[in-house]
Structure formats: C-alpha cells, structure tokens
Amino acid sequence: MTAPTAEAATSAPGDEEVPASTSEEGTEATAEETPVVEEKPKRAARAKSTAKKTRTVELTLTVTGTLDGNWQADLMHGTSRVVQGLSIPAAAVAKAAQELHPEIAEKIEEVINAAREQHESRLRELEEEMAKVKQALADLGDDA
Incomplete structure (x- = not known):
C-alpha cells in the first residue's frame, strides 16, 4: 500500500x-x-438559580383614595376584573400599608392626615354655622 x-x-x-x-x-x-x-465568542456563564420554578399568580390590587377620605379597591386577576370600586375604610388602608412597607405607610399616612385636616376644618365651619343658627333661633324666642 x-x-x-x-x-x-x-x-x-x-x-x-x-x-x-x-x-x-x-x-x-x-x-x-x-x-x-x-x-x-464565549457568552458569560449564567449562574444557575437554585430556586424552583413555581407557577406565579398575577393579582393587581389598586387602592384609590381622595382627600375627602374615600377609599376604593379594584382587584384584577390576570386580565379579568375580580372586584371593582369596593369601598374600604381609611383605617384598613393605613393598617394594610403598615404591614406592606414603612415607605408605603408613610405616603398613605400623609394622604390620610391631609383628609383628616380637611374634615376637621369642615367640622369647625359647620359648628360655627350651627352656633349661628342656634343663636338665630334664640333671638326669635321660644314664645312663637
């Protein structure tokens, strides 16, 4: 060969x-x-995650408040609306915010305090007006 x-x-x-x-x-x-x-070219090796892949659930809670102190909640599950316009007390919003995170609680507390001040101001106005009405009734006398 x-x-x-x-x-x-x-x-x-x-x-x-x-x-x-x-x-x-x-x-x-x-x-x-x-x-x-x-x-x-070699790609940077990714660190393998030790976390197990789990199924995630997408829930979106939207809490809306006004300076009048009215609070509402809307809840979405994925793209479908589960709850819409549910009225909730300001105290419940404040308590939930405290549980979530201090920064969230601080911002919500600011809104609640502003609403409180607005209501207290309106209460003083109404008390003054009520005092005037009582005085007008007293001036008319009970003899009528």
Whole structure:
C-alpha cells in the first residue's frame, strides 16, 4: 500500500493557491471541502438559580383614595376584573400599608392626615354655622 501524497490544488488565476489535504480515507480534499470551524465568542456563564420554578399568580390590587377620605379597591386577576370600586375604610388602608412597607405607610399616612385636616376644618365651619343658627333661633324666642 502506498502512502497518499499531498498535491497543490489548482485554482483560477488571481486566487491564492491552497494546499490540498488528505482525508482519513486517503482521498484528497481541497481547502474548500475541508470544514472550517469558526470560534464563537464565549457568552458569560449564567449562574444557575437554585430556586424552583413555581407557577406565579398575577393579582393587581389598586387602592384609590381622595382627600375627602374615600377609599376604593379594584382587584384584577390576570386580565379579568375580580372586584371593582369596593369601598374600604381609611383605617384598613393605613393598617394594610403598615404591614406592606414603612415607605408605603408613610405616603398613605400623609394622604390620610391631609383628609383628616380637611374634615376637621369642615367640622369647625359647620359648628360655627350651627352656633349661628342656634343663636338665630334664640333671638326669635321660644314664645312663637
């Protein structure tokens, strides 16, 4: 058995000459037929999470308050509305905010305090008006 020899591959004018290579079977293969392995840039390896994949439930609770002290809750489960416009007391909102996070509680407390001040101001106005009405009734006398 004779050893295969490597011969230069012929190419068209203007092309570079590429030496031929010999395949494992002993047949001649040109550079065009030889597979080229391109090196791909390595991606940064991600740290594998140890957390188990769990099914998540998407619930969106929207709490809306006014300076009048009226609070409402809307609840969405995914894209379907479960509860809409449910009236809730300000005390319950404040308590829930305390349970969630101090920053949330602070902002909600500011809104509740502003509502409280507005109601106290309105109460003073009404008490003054009531005092005037009582005085007007007293001026008319009970004799009538």
